[in-house]
Amino acid sequence: MLIDFRELLFGTRDLISQQVELEMNTINNGVSSYDIVKKEPFELCLTKVGKGKFHISAKSFVRLRIPCDRCLEPVDTDVDFVIDESVDMAEASEDEESEEKDYIDGYNLDVDKLVFSEILLSMPRKILCKEDCKGLCLVCGANLNIAECGCDRSVLDPRMSVFKDILNDFKEV
Ligand SMILES: [Zn+2]
Ligand SMILES: [Zn+2]
Numbered sequence: 001m002l003i004d005f006r007e008l009l010f011g012t013r014d015l016i017s018q019q020v021e022l023e024m025n026t027i028n029n030g031v032s033s034y035d036i037v038k039k040e041p042f043e044l045c046l047t048k049v050g051k052g053k054f055h056i057s058a059k060s061f062v063r064l065r066i067p068c069d070r071c072l073e074p075v076d077t078d079v080d081f082v083i084d085e086s087v088d089m090a091e092a093s094e095d096e097e098s099e100e101k102d103y104i105d106g107y108n109l110d111v112d113k114l115v116f117s118e119i120l121l122s123m124p125r126k127i128l129c130k131e132d133c134k135g136l137c138l139v140c141g142a143n144l145n146i147a148e149c150g151c152d153r154s155v156l157d158p159r160m161s162v163f164k165d166i167l168n169d170f171k172e173v
Contacts, residue, residue: 002108008048009089009107016046020058020111027064029120037076038063044083044111052089056109059083062119066127070135071143075127081118 001020007013021041027034042060049055061080068075087104103113134144139151 001111002105003044003046003111004108005046005054006107008046008054009052014048018044020044022062022112022115024112024116027062027116027119027123029123034064034066036062037065046109049086054087056083056085056087056114058115060115064119064123066123068129068133069127070133071129071145072136073129073143073145075129077124077127079119079122079124081115081122083114083118085114 001023003016003018003020005016008016019041020043022036022039025036027036039062040060042058044056044058047055047057059080059082061078063076063078065074066077067073087101103110103117129145136142137144137149137151138153140149142149142151
């Protein structure tokens with residue numbers, strides 16, 4: 001969705017307040033792609049603060065379907081985002097390399113691009129389906145939250161074998 005802000009720069013308006021909606025249905029961070037399973041229209045405000053300068057503010061959330069870090073089961077996660085950006089058109093045209101302002105295209109503001117980078121910044125570092133998720137069996141790949149598969153996983157974990165040696169040493173004494 002594009003918002004034309006010429007009125008703000010050249011017209012008499014000092015404020016553009018508009019209900020906006022995201023068009024995107026996935027968030028792709030370059031490594032993984034997450035489905036947006038819920039989004040709501042929200043209010044976007046552009047406030048003129050000087051000649052060729054305005055401020056953008058908005059606040060909303062998206063619900064993303066992100067796999068659990070341990071067992072890979074999808075976890076629907078609400079990601080709140082806050083838009084709090086200042087735009088100086090004089091600066092934007094001078095500085096061709098400023099990637100931050102890629103959401104400004106001529107005299108249009110691209111809502112999806114603006115929100116996309118905020119969502120990336122607001123995404124949780126760690127996603128767990130539950131605090132004590134047991135994860136996947138390293139041998140057979142079974143989801144250990146559902147059932148214990150009975151595999152001997154100790155051989156695969158070198159830290160565990162060191163631990164076992166120590167235990168054996170204790171026994172021998
Ligand atoms: Zn899990
Ligand atoms: Zn197993």
